[in-house]
Structure formats: C-alpha cells, structure tokens
Amino acid sequence: MSNTENIVYLNGKYLPVEEATISVMDRGFLFGDGIYEVIPVFGGKLLRADEHLQRLQNSLNRIGLANPYDNDAWLEMFSHLLEKNAGHDRAIYLQISRGAYVKRDLGTQKNADVPESQLTPPTIFSMVLQVTPPDIEVVSAGISAITVDDFRWNACDIKSTSLVANVMLKQQASDAGVEDAILIKNGQVTEGTASNMFLVKDGILVTPPTGKRLLPGITRDLVIEIAKNNIILVEEREIQQSELVTADEIWMTSSTREVAPVIKLNGEAVGSGVAGEMWKRMMDLYQQYKQQLRNGG
Numbered sequence: 001m002s003n004t005e006n007i008v009y010l011n012g013k014y015l016p017v018e019e020a021t022i023s024v025m026d027r028g029f030l031f032g033d034g035i036y037e038v039i040p041v042f043g044g045k046l047l048r049a050d051e052h053l054q055r056l057q058n059s060l061n062r063i064g065l066a067n068p069y070d071n072d073a074w075l076e077m078f079s080h081l082l083e084k085n086a087g088h089d090r091a092i093y094l095q096i097s098r099g100a101y102v103k104r105d106l107g108t109q110k111n112a113d114v115p116e117s118q119l120t121p122p123t124i125f126s127m128v129l130q131v132t133p134p135d136i137e138v139v140s141a142g143i144s145a146i147t148v149d150d151f152r153w154n155a156c157d158i159k160s161t162s163l164v165a166n167v168m169l170k171q172q173a174s175d176a177g178v179e180d181a182i183l184i185k186n187g188q189v190t191e192g193t194a195s196n197m198f199l200v201k202d203g204i205l206v207t208p209p210t211g212k213r214l215l216p217g218i219t220r221d222l223v224i225e226i227a228k229n230n231i232i233l234v235e236e237r238e239i240q241q242s243e244l245v246t247a248d249e250i251w252m253t254s255s256t257r258e259v260a261p262v263i264k265l266n267g268e269a270v271g272s273g274v275a276g277e278m279w280k281r282m283m284d285l286y287q288q289y290k291q292q293l294r295n296g297g
C-alpha cells in the first residue's frame with residue numbers, strides 16, 4: 001500500500017476510508033445482496049474497461065438491480081478516484097448493493113408498489129487497490145493446489161458479493177497447507193476460488209466454457225485472445241477432473257493474479273513440476289500487452 005491517504009467513493013462523495021460508513025441495515029451487509037467488479041489499471045489506463053462494465057451490467061441484470069450510472073459516469077468517477085489515489089499499478093474495486101431497507105426482509109422493491117421517489121437508493125462504493133506488479137521470479141515458482149468439491153450455486157456467472165462459499169473453499173486449501181483450490185463439479189473443472197482455469201495438453205490450451213458454473217473472467221477472455229493472435233490453439237470445452245493428472249501445464253487466471261502456473265496438485269507434480277514453456281510464452285505476451293496499454297497503445 002502507498003503511504004498516501006486512501007480516498008474512497010461512497011454514494012457520490014469522495015472521502016477518507018475511515019469516514020466512509022454505511023448503515024448496518026445495508027442489504028450488502030445483511031444478505032450479501034450486491035455485486036462487484038475489479039478493474040486493473042496500468043499506468044493510469046483501465047484494462048478492458050468496456051468488458052468489465054458490460055459484466056457489471058450483466059450481474060446487475062441477473063439480480064434485478066438498475067445500473068445507477070451510465071458508462072461515462074462510471075469512467076468519470078474512476079478517473080477522479082485514480083487522481084486522488086496516486087500509484088503505478090492499481091486496480092479499481094467497485095461494489096453496488098441494494099441499499100439499506102427499513103426492515104430486514106428478503107423481498108425487494110423490484111415489483112413492489114413503491115413510488116419512485118421512495119425507492120431505496122443502492123449503496124455505491126468504490127476504492128483504489130494498490131497492486132504490486134507480479135514478480136516474474138516469484139510467480140514462476142508456481143502455486144500448489146488441491147482439488148475440492150465445488151458446492152456453490154448455479155449462478156456463478158454473477159460477480160456477487162455473496163462470497164462465503166469461495167471463502168470456505170479457499171479455507172479448505174489453506175487447511176491442506178496449499179495456496180489455492182481447483183473446483184470440481186460433477187467430475188468437471190469449473191474454476192479456482194477466485195480465478196479461471198486453463199490446462200495445456202500437447203500444445204493446446206484448454207479452458208471450460210462460460211455458463212452458470214463459472215465467472216466469465218475478463219483475463220480468461222484476454223488470454224484466449226492473445227493465444228489466438230499468436231497462433232496458439234485454444235479449445236473451450238469441459239475439462240474432466242482426470243485430465244488434470246495428465247496435463248502438461250495448469251494455469252489460474254484473474255485480474256489480480258494475471259496468469260499463474262500451478263506446479264503441484266494434490267501433492268503430485270503437474271507436468272514436469274515447474275512452470276511450463278507455454279506459460280512462459282503467455283506471461284511474456286501478457287506483459288507486452290500491459291506495456292502497450294501503459295504506453296497508450
């Protein structure tokens with residue numbers, strides 16, 4: 001974290017984080033009734049802002065909550081927030097909850113007969129996360145993971161703040177003494193606790209298709225795009241759990257993690273047990289992409 005003051009955005013105001021408070025009746029707090037986004041920022045430029053804002057819209061549509069701002073208003077707010085929180089590589093975190101109703105009641109105002117002037121406004125929060133650029137040496141050391149049963153709901157395409165299941169799954173990994181977990185539903189790989197999954201087999205990059213079982217990761221799409229632009233074959237298809245054992249490489253992708261190699265799974269080496277050649281190539285291409293963004297490309 002930088003030493004400068006942390007200024008956050010809350011419901012139209014820019015405030016020091018200590019002064020940004022919300023009601024205990026907020027449905028985000030009571031029910032996890034909200035959605036969020038994390039948008040990486042390199043050299044002041046947002047990575048794939050349109051795609052993140054589209055996913056935000058999709059999440060809002062899925063939970064039946066109106067988007068409080070249009071894209072220009074979001075971008076303007078992000079730009080003010082970035083100005084107020086200096087840094088090199090950063091990320092914008094934003095969260096919208098359904099707001100603080102008077103009573104604790106699961107029902108929403110969506111189809112209720114509430115005059116527009118009396119509708120509860122959503123709670124809109126955003127902050128800048130200071131991100132340490134991944135140290136290639138450290139990242140290439142790789143991650144140890146276990147496979148765990150993906151017991152989550154059939155709505156994982158929503159970037160919901162209801163993350164207790166992900167917290168529990170991550171806890172299972174840490175209880176087992178490893179960094180992360182690969183989630184398995186009905187014998188198939190879905191995603192990581194906070195990332196999408198790729199495997200490499202015989203030079204082909206494979207990742208599960210999007211749908212309700214996983215979050216459509218923006219990094220996932222970018223990795224697929226970079227691969228296709230560089231004549232790397234990509235297959236979007238189901239991955240059977242058994243394929244993890246014979247994979248040459250396994251990667252986890254996310255906005256904050258970027259592309260991370262899994263080198264040990266359930267105590268066994270993945271492929272040759274070190275970060276693979278395809279990962280090195282992708283990491284290189286990904287860093288080039290970021291550099292172009294920083295340079296205004």
Ligand SMILES: Cc1ncc(COP(=O)(O)O)c(C=O)c1O
Pocket residue numbers: 038191192193194195196214215216217218219220253254255256
């Ligand atoms: C459950 C889950 N899947 C996938 C991802 C990766 O998404 P993105 O690449 O947009 O960061 C995340 C990111 O936090 C996540 O929480």
